[in-house]
Amino acid sequence: MLSAKQIPSGKNGQIEITIDTGNLSGAVEKLVHVKTNDPQNPIVGLSIKAVVEPEIGISESTIFFGRTPEGKQITKVIEITPSPGKSLKILSVRSEDPKVAVKLEPANGTQYNLIAVQKADAKSGYHFGKIIIKTNSRYSPEVTIYESGEVTAPVR
Numbered sequence: 001m002l003s004a005k006q007i008p009s010g011k012n013g014q015i016e017i018t019i020d021t022g023n024l025s026g027a028v029e030k031l032v033h034v035k036t037n038d039p040q041n042p043i044v045g046l047s048i049k050a051v052v053e054p055e056i057g058i059s060e061s062t063i064f065f066g067r068t069p070e071g072k073q074i075t076k077v078i079e080i081t082p083s084p085g086k087s088l089k090i091l092s093v094r095s096e097d098p099k100v101a102v103k104l105e106p107a108n109g110t111q112y113n114l115i116a117v118q119k120a121d122a123k124s125g126y127h128f129g130k131i132i133i134k135t136n137s138r139y140s141p142e143v144t145i146y147e148s149g150e151v152t153a154p155v156r
Contacts, residue, residue, distance in 0.1 A: 017048060021139070025054040055088050055137050057081040058145065063131070065100075065118040065149030073120040078145065080104075080112040080133070089136045097129025100147055116147060124153035 007013035017032055032046040059079040068074050082088035090112060095102045099122035105113045116131060126148070133143040 015046070017046075019048065019050075021050075021052045024052045026052065028052050053083055055083050055086050055140050056133075056135060056143055057083065058143065061145060063116055063145060063147040065147065067150045067152055068118065069152050070122070070124055070154055071120055074118040074149070076116045078114040078116065079107065080114055082110050087136075091134040091136060093131065093133050095129060095131050095147075097127055097147060099123075099127045099149075099151070100129060100131070102131055114145075116145075118149055118151070122151045124151045126150050 004013070015032070015034065017030075019028070019030055021028070028050050030048045032048060034044045034046060036042060036044055057080070063076045063078065065074045065076065080090065082090075090104060093102050093104045093114060095116070099119055101117045101119060103115050105115060107113045114131070114133070118127075127150075128146070128148045131145040131147055133145070135141060135143065
């Protein structure tokens with residue numbers, strides 16, 4: 001229960017703080033400023049600290065295919081692990097980069113392997129894109145992995 005906006009001198013009150021942790025993970029610290037009528041401390045800072053466990057663990061947040069010649073296929077594997085005790089399901093995975101194909105394979109138990117392939121028929125040039133993982137999570141309905149690489153033309 002939240003206290004009144006004004007609390008008489010010498011009395012106690014309660015402050016309720018809500019933090020949206022949807023895009024956060026790991027150690028988190030937030031600062032809340034509370035106005036007071038104390039002339040010596042007109043504003044008091046409350047530090048809120050927490051460790052946010054992500055609903056879905058990803059072994060790497062980015063993929064770099066490197067510099068590779070035309071005609072060579074490069075495969076990268078990312079491990080995806082839902083947090084224990086969560087009923088998280090992966091609904092789909094797609095690449096927004098036409099030079100990269102993706103698929104999802106079951107691994108151990110609830111773990112998955114995301115297979116990202118820079119295609120052998122990719123034409124020379126730099127490429128950048130996103131791999132989108134859709135989940136049934138209310139907090140993390142989409143997880144994005146950024147990818148990039150360079151396909152080099154054959155030396156003549």
